[in-house]
Amino acid sequence: MSAGSVAVVVTEEIGVPSWDLYELSIPCTVFGKPQPDLADPWYELRLCAAGAGERDGAAAGHGLTLRTRYGLDDLVGADTVVVPSVPDACVEEGRPLPPELVAALRRAHDAGARMVSLCTGAFALAEAGLLDGRRATAHWMHTALLAERYPKVEVDASVLYVDDGDVLTSAGLTAGLDLCLHLVRRDLGAHVANQLARRMVVPAHRPGGQAQFIDLSVPATDDQGLAPVLAWARAHLDRPLTVDELARRAAMSPRTFYRRLQAATGTTPLRWLLDQRLGRARILLESTDLPVEKIGELSGLGTANNLRHHFLKHLGVSPGQYRRAFPRAAPDLFPTPTGGRA
CATH class of the missing domain: 3.40.50.880 (Class I glutamine amidotransferase (GATase) domain)
Structure with a gap:
């Protein structure tokens, strides 16, 4: 050769x-x-x-x-x-x-x-x-x-x-x-x-x-009407969140909320939520020793199997492979969600 x-x-x-x-x-x-x-x-x-x-x-x-x-x-x-x-x-x-x-x-x-x-x-x-x-x-x-x-x-x-x-x-x-x-x-x-x-x-x-390296954090937006509800959603990712609930908190109709979120972030509400959940799971894997089952729960992605499914589909690696690639080097950057209703 x-x-x-x-x-x-x-x-x-x-x-x-x-x-x-x-x-x-x-x-x-x-x-x-x-x-x-x-x-x-x-x-x-x-x-x-x-x-x-x-x-x-x-x-x-x-x-x-x-x-x-x-x-x-x-x-x-x-x-x-x-x-x-x-x-x-x-x-x-x-x-x-x-x-x-x-x-x-x-x-x-x-x-x-x-x-x-x-x-x-x-x-x-x-x-x-x-x-x-x-x-x-x-x-x-x-x-x-x-x-x-x-x-x-x-x-x-x-x-x-x-x-x-x-x-x-x-x-x-x-x-x-x-x-x-x-x-x-x-x-x-x-x-x-x-x-x-x-x-x-x-x-x-x-x-x-x-x-697996792409930053999934929320894009900057000048839409001040959305900022509070998006911040609330990120603090309650362990809850089952729906577009209707987020729209009510934003005092908008679901259709208006969908349109404004897409204009502000370039993505749909469901995809935005999934990206935030994946981002939360990634940081928990990087910064804590929590078991995968608990990380699935705190990120709102559900069971360990469901967490693995989303990681493989969207990041191309399993949660275990991701954790080995990004070993813990810093304290937890996200506070543990309370799970309570605001």
């Missing part, structure tokens, strides 16, 4: 060179360090930056300078092209990506390269049209924006990575390591990938997806 060549893109803002050290280091560590006892030859790694031929590829960020003799034209001919991330301004402020980068990604794909993005690198692949009609992911904090900006992309915010054959995308930060190990598994087999994971002191497979 041949490992092949990997070209890693070093992205830059116009006038403000910038690259993410952590996500850049992941493909460099996985593909750039020879492992002759696992596979020989290993991967051939090259870092490719805009303007490398003109100024020796200087790309500054975080007080450091990176120099490479490879430019964006060198993406063509690589077996795999990895875009670790793009500058924050291109994501959050909508500043355009360098057109030479977008064009180079298209040329590399047309030449047969396997295209890979880590975290916000998905925005570069999407801008190049390489994600149109495909399922893809990015860091959960940016998936809504990715879906809004590129409606032809089927964005999945719940997974650690998506393998769509010749185009692969990962969620943010450490999920990039999950995807890179997956690429090694595809190229060189499970044994090599597992041994490499052991050397990096990481699991070869992580259970679940990034849904």
